[in-house]
Amino acid sequence: MPRERILITGAAGFLGSHLCDRFIKEDFHVIGMDNLITGDLRNIEHLFQLENFEFYNHDVSKFVHVPGKLDYILHFASPASPIDYLRIPIQTLKVGSLGTHNLLGLARAKKSRILVASTSEVYGDPAVSPQSEGYWGNVNPVGPRGVYDEAKRFQEAITMAYHTFHGLDTRIVRIFNTYGPRMRLNDGRVLPAFIGQALRGEDLTVFGDGSQTRSFCYVDDEIEGIYRLLMSNYTQPMNIGNPDEITIKQFGEEIIKLTGTKQKLIYKDLPADDPKQRQPDITKAKEILGWSPKVNRAEGLKITYEYFKSLPEQEIKHKDFTYYNKH
Numbered sequence: 001m002p003r004e005r006i007l008i009t010g011a012a013g014f015l016g017s018h019l020c021d022r023f024i025k026e027d028f029h030v031i032g033m034d035n036l037i038t039g040d041l042r043n044i045e046h047l048f049q050l051e052n053f054e055f056y057n058h059d060v061s062k063f064v065h066v067p068g069k070l071d072y073i074l075h076f077a078s079p080a081s082p083i084d085y086l087r088i089p090i091q092t093l094k095v096g097s098l099g100t101h102n103l104l105g106l107a108r109a110k111k112s113r114i115l116v117a118s119t120s121e122v123y124g125d126p127a128v129s130p131q132s133e134g135y136w137g138n139v140n141p142v143g144p145r146g147v148y149d150e151a152k153r154f155q156e157a158i159t160m161a162y163h164t165f166h167g168l169d170t171r172i173v174r175i176f177n178t179y180g181p182r183m184r185l186n187d188g189r190v191l192p193a194f195i196g197q198a199l200r201g202e203d204l205t206v207f208g209d210g211s212q213t214r215s216f217c218y219v220d221d222e223i224e225g226i227y228r229l230l231m232s233n234y235t236q237p238m239n240i241g242n243p244d245e246i247t248i249k250q251f252g253e254e255i256i257k258l259t260g261t262k263q264k265l266i267y268k269d270l271p272a273d274d275p276k277q278r279q280p281d282i283t284k285a286k287e288i289l290g291w292s293p294k295v296n297r298a299e300g301l302k303i304t305y306e307y308f309k310s311l312p313e314q315e316i317k318h319k320d321f322t323y324y325n326k327h
Helices: 014-025 082-087 089-110 146-166 190-199 219-231 248-259 283-289 297-309 313-317 321-325
Strands: 005-009 029-034 053-057 072-075 113-119 170-175 204-207 213-215 237-240 245-247 265-268
Touching (some): 005 014, 005 089, 014 029, 014 219, 072 089, 082 089, 082 146, 089 146, 113 146, 113 219, 170 219, 190 204, 190 248, 204 248, 213 248, 219 237, 237 283, 245 248, 248 265
Parallel strands (some): 005 029, 005 072, 170 237
Antiparallel strands (some): 213 245
C-alpha cells in the first residue's frame, strides 16, 4: 500500500521540522516546503537522505504546485517571533493571507485535509484568563503586533470560509508558547532570549515589571496535540498548549537557577500591546483528543538548555538574529 503524502510548509522552522520528524516516523511521504526567510536547513538536513522525504525551497505566498496526490497539508509557514515579524511585516501578512489562500486552493484541488497553524496571539492582550476558544480576543489591528495577530485572525477566517462554503476538510490549531530543541537562539522570544543571555554571562532582560504571565509547552507535547487534532474529526479552532502559568519574573529566576549564572534580572519598558496574560484553556483538547501535556517545565528546560549549550560558540555570542540567515 503506498504511503500517504503530506505537505508541511515552514518545514525548516522550529515546529515544522519536528512535524517532519513525526510524520516520517509515522511512515508518511513528507514534502517539506520553506523559503528559508526564518527557517534553517540544518533543522531537516538529517532527513535529506530518506526516500520518503523531499524538499521545495518556495514561498507559499506565490502559487504553490506539488505534483501527485496529497492526503494532508500542514500550513506552518510564518514568522513567529516579534523580532521576525517586526522586521518583515509585509511578508508576515502575505504568508497569513495569500499563502493561506494558495494552500487552501491546493487542498481543494487535491481533496486534501488541511490543518493551519494559528496562535494564541489571536486573543491579543486578553481581558479574560485562561483563554478559551470561545473568547474573541482583544487585538490592536494597527499596533506593532497587528501584522502577526491579524494575519493569523484572517487565516482562521478564510480557513473557516473554505470549510463552510466549499466543504473543505479543515483543522485550526491555536498554538501557545512552545519551546525545545531547534528554537533559534535570540529570536526575541522570552525563553531563548533568557538562555542566550545566561550563556553569554549577561543580565537577563525583563520587559515591564515581570508580572505578565506565559505558559510554556514542551515541543514533543505540542507535536502530539497537533497530530491528534489533524487525525480527529474536529473542525473548530482548538487550543494546544500547557496551562501551567508562570510570571516572567519567576521564569527568569528559574533560568538563573538552571544555568547557574551569577547575573541578575534587569528591567526595561514593556513593548506596545505585549499581552499581560497567556494561559490556554485546554478543556476541548482533553475531552475531544484525550490530550494534555506530559513533560513538566523543569524536565523540558533541562533538555532545551543542553541543546542551546551545544550550539557553536559564535552562535551563542552573536546577538543579531540576522546571523542565522547568513550562515
